Amino acid sequence: MNKIAYLQDWAVRYFHQTKFDLATSGLPWQGTALPARFDAARWLRASAHETNLALRERLAEHCGAELACVFPTLGATNGIFLLALALGRSGPVLVESPAYEPLWRSFEAFGAELRSFRRIRQERYSLGASLEQAHRLSRGCACVVVTNPHNPSGQYDSPGVIRALAEAVAPAWLVVDEVYTPFIPGAVSAWGVAQNVCIVSSLTKAYGFDFARCGWVAAPPLLAEQLERAQYYTPGLFPSAVSAVALTALEDLGAHYRVVSAHVAGRADRVDQALAESSRLAWLRPAGELIIASVELLGVEDDQRFARVFMAAHDCALAPGSFFGEPGTIRLGFGALPEQFDPALPLLLDFAEHYRE
Known part of the structure; x- marks a missing residue:
């Protein structure tokens, strides 16, 4: 039986140890979100x-x-x-x-x-x-x-x-x-x-x-x-x-979704605007209110090295696209809480502009 490399070699190893988060692909648990009833x-x-x-x-x-x-x-x-x-x-x-x-x-x-x-x-x-x-x-x-x-x-x-x-x-x-x-x-x-x-x-x-x-x-x-x-x-x-x-x-899943997703409202718009101004990153905006997307690293082949260097420099999690069969990309996740996500996006944009293999 082979290991699931994305989980064992990457997600479990890195994602919960960083200060910032551009990888989270789900809405985080919030202690107040358990229904009062x-x-x-x-x-x-x-x-x-x-x-x-x-x-x-x-x-x-x-x-x-x-x-x-x-x-x-x-x-x-x-x-x-x-x-x-x-x-x-x-x-x-x-x-x-x-x-x-x-x-x-x-x-x-x-x-x-x-x-x-x-x-x-x-x-x-x-x-x-x-x-x-x-x-x-x-x-x-x-x-x-x-x-x-x-x-x-x-x-x-x-x-x-x-x-x-x-x-x-x-x-x-x-x-x-x-x-x-x-x-x-x-x-x-x-x-x-x-x-x-x-x-x-x-x-x-x-x-x-x-x-x-x-x-x-x-x-x-x-x-x-x-x-x-x-x-x-x-x-x-x-x-x-x-x-x-x-x-x-x-x-009442609808009501619960509105509570736990409030912090990502408008976030896709902000990401869209930021990436539109980048010469090194390109994406296809995800559908609806989705919090994952494939981002192309223009001029980069080794996405895992890109992610490792970025994590070491900025203490921020990234998910390399090669684990999904799409080298030269990252799977951007933007479900994290504001204190983990908001400072991280400008760091990624600046890093990508200056990074060279």
């Missing part, structure tokens, strides 16, 4: 079976799916792992590129043959521009795995595009990681757009519940039968404490 005593009286069933029922309602089709997972990444456990030996797996490394490492760990199709920067990473490529490469595949919105670029494809992709890769399952969808005003889930679509999501990125690690998978009945068996190889009954937090948050 959270009733700890109520959940202490409930059994693991009761909380697990209650969470599955609530997630099924949230997704618009049947109870038997929804499975709580320890974050979205564990949802991908659960799918890999169920499908990893069923045939080749086609994964988008650039890609978040755990998407494909999970399937690799179970011995799957990996294939990749390219999301094209010049086409704003649109899946619609890659339909023919995905159709050709998906022949014989057990599943095709994508993110929407795309990680690392932050671009978003409509349900119509996802439907077209599902049709192009059928009969393979189309797995859509939707963990960033709440950042897109008016966006809807891909659940139900085609019979071969399953979705993965969580409360960790958009709602500040990284500490709770509550995610889920929704899958069509035939695949759900395999996931029902696979779940007992991972958490089994979902942790009661996580279920309790998730159930409370799910009562």
